[in-house]
Amino acid sequence: MLTGAFYLGNGEEAREFLLDDDVDEPADAQLARIKEFHAQDGQRSSALSQALHDYAGLAESLKDRLVEADEAFDVRLIAEARKLAEDLQRRALEAAPEAGASAAATTIRNQLLRLMVERIGAIRKTAAHVFRRHPEIAREVTSAYERRRRAAARREKARKVAEAGQANGKPAAAPVPGTAVPSTN
Template identity: 65%
Template sequence: MAKKPSQSPYERWLDQAKAVAQAENPLRMPYDVFLKEAGQVAGFVAARWEPTASLPGLQRVKARLPASTADDILSLVHAAQTAQTTLLLLVDPVVIDHGERARFLIEELESAIEFLLDDGVDEPADTQLATIQAFHADSAQRSSALHQALSDYAGLAESLKDRLMEIDEAFDVALIKEARELARALAAAPAAPPPADSEVKEATRIRNGMLVLLMSKMGLVRKAAARVFQRHPEILREVTSTYERRRRAAARRAKAQQAPKPAAPAAPIADRTAAPEAH
């Protein structure tokens, strides 16, 4: 009897994804950043499962957090990637060819600029960076959004080019030119013929369902970690969202820069009751 082929990750989670499918994208961060953090959460489970001589392990809450969680998360990452590719082939096929490189360039430029400006000195570029980050925080991974993000980060990086090269000798200034060229290529790409609306809706719901399942697994890990490592904040930091920390920090900077400066104290009023000066 022929051996039954094993299921792909997409096939494994498809029925569950359909059960929790929704029309709205559940993410509050860029798709690729979310998948990267999912991989880090899976790695955290694997690294922190067994206790050590000085630290507890996640194993102690295995009744709530199964030992298979790390593998489940990685499987869901692959399933979500398949669902995302299926959707993009329908609505925005140009992203299949250029999206990965575009996201790499955006991340590299943002990271370099953020490192440069994280010096405790307020300047116009800080406001520009905070504005760009806020504007693109929830951008979908569509060619139009990637085109705008590439243009914005390349423009800011160009204005800071000399300082970026000075603060980081390994910074590749060619990334700025490449980002501009790729932005132009995305903008000039011909539009794909519109797919059937029903196909897009179904592919979108399945992709979103995969993301919901993945978010649930990641949330379970973070709750378990908060319980097990409640007295070890440095360990907890390993599993919390770096993106959310950066986003909150950017929001705080933007708010601080927009806050009105306190008015200068009024000049003291002369005491009219004082005795006249002797002549």
């Protein structure tokens, strides 16, 4: 991929120098579209392959002008960039996992995650029991996500109880301890 970045960098300098002549032409618009399209590409080989292909196409259309503007410009770079783009694209296709292998790996990953979640749950349950007389320590080993989820469930339950009471013409039920009754602003 470093070689691809080299081709892009060298070609980009030459193209921008050539097209920065204050003359509006189709190549200027094409360069702007290519730059905008590839602005967020990152370092993926598929993105680099497409960028090399696009810039090589533009350089091919400007080849005579590039040589005229810069005698040191090596036109072989255009063909090499296209070949490199094809090689990168081929390698990306070869490296892609098969659907069956990907599904098998996903299944194994999910099974391992399930075992891990069960083990963490058992550890937290044991810690809650061991430290039941020390709530400040027990809170450190409990899941913040689970605490928020339980608090949200209590609030939701209190809200439903309050709505059901209002719908039946009864006064609102007392809130569950440790929860705030949502305001109706």
